[in-house]
Amino acid sequence: MTDEELQKLVQHVSIESFHLPFRHxxxxxxxxxxxxxxxxxxxxxLEFNKHQLLHFGIEEFIKIIKHELCHYHLHLGGGGYKHRDSDFKKLLRQVGGSRYCGAIPGMGNSSVLQYIYHCRRCGASFIRRRRLDTRRYVCAACGGKIQLMKREKRAERNDRENEQKG
Known part of the structure; x- marks a missing residue:
């Protein structure tokens, strides 16, 4: 789907579901x-993630369009356009939009490196995205020396934890 086809689809969904034109x-x-x-x-x-369309199909993508059009029409109409507002929740239910979009495997922050540290004194473990200077920082719980145990990607750790549970 091209941007022009997306524009026509959004305009069509806006008229069909909201009975209001989309003019942007x-x-x-x-x-x-x-x-x-x-x-x-x-x-x-409105900006859209093309991967949602490719991965989940047109039906789910139309629900995402309806979600964004709820923000659009409520904001321009002076209603509560934020996720927590009752106007938004009510309109989203009426038009059949999705509250959340599905997670696409391999997208997002799953490849972010994480550093796993261990306290030598109390044995506490904690995870950080950024590397810590172990000569400068100490354990928050007991003040003991900390040690870098390993670096791994978040997806690898999640896979290992799921294997242990299952």
């Missing part, structure tokens, strides 16, 4: 990873 721009944003789409308050444009 809808585009695919290739930088989106963990979200299905977003509504830009300043320009009133």
């Amino acid at each position: 721009q809808a585009v695919f944003n290739p930088r989106l990873r963990t979200t299905g789409g977003r509504y830009l308050l300043s320009s009133h444009c």
